[in-house]
Amino acid sequence: MIEIFTPRLLLRGWHDGDLAPMAEINADPRVMRGIDDGSVHDLDQTAEAIERWEEEWDEEGFGLFAVELLASGELIGFTGLSVPEFLPEVMPAVAISWRLGSQFWGQGYASEAAHATLEFALQDRGVDRVISIHQVGDDASENVIRKLGMVPQLETTHPVYGYPLRVHAIDLTEFQA
Template identity: 60%
Template sequence: MTEIRTPRLVLRRWFDDDLVALSEIHADPVVMQRIGDGRTRSLEETAQDIEAWEEEWDEEGFGMFCVELLGSGELAGAVGLSVAEAPAEIAGQVAISWRLGRVFWGQGYASEAAHATLEFALQDRGLDRVVAAIRAEDGSSANVLGKLGMQAEGAARHLVHGHDLTLYGIDLTQYQH
């Protein structure tokens, strides 16, 4: 089982017991406003998300981690890697993303988890490049990506959801751990 420990977090695969806690995060409209189409997700949809993430782990050797607080064991959210389907400019490339419960914002958890995930991608999984696509107005995520050393590489429009995106990338030669 893949598990990464940081000073404050455990990044691990998903357990059945994680469903309710993640569905509570997915039910928060403020958390979800910059993810996908911006709508909240039901318990059933969250279960489908976890199932899809676990399938990606099995097929690709990477996926979305459960983010757990090391001290309390509390589920803080999800961070990880997936093969991007859209926008076309990054389709087929490995993208990093995250979502944390609102009570965990502003404490550096997203940066800590994303840094460990990027290191996992480039060093443990041997990927040459990782990308990200965030909504153009999402300054908090842009800040996290900047801390990772990822550079803005262009803009795109999400063809399904219609919002403007900023595209980021980093390759192994640019990465400094």
């Protein structure tokens, strides 16, 4: 499994010990409010999600990294790449996303992890364009997206839940490592 080190973080594969801390993150209504229907996820749902994330690595050659604080070894969430099949109008595409525990918000971790992931996609995996999809009104995510140099491409509606989405994109020629 690939590991990426940043000044403060380790992006790595999933370990057995990650289930409980990730389930705690997924059980926080503040974290989950902009994801799908906003419902929190329990331990079993988190285990199923981690299994799907690991399968995507096998199928696509990329996926979601567990994000660990280097200083403490603590799991703080995930960042990574996925194929956004739920939104047909952007396909084919590779999307970057992240989810961190709320106690880790506002410290630059999402930007740091996302930048390393974007560099991995464009330089190591040969992806020539990466998108990001977020719920309109999620200003924190939009700030991270803009720090990555991504620009707005499309406004649409979530096909299942009906809320407005904004799609940003960046391609290899625009990326500043």
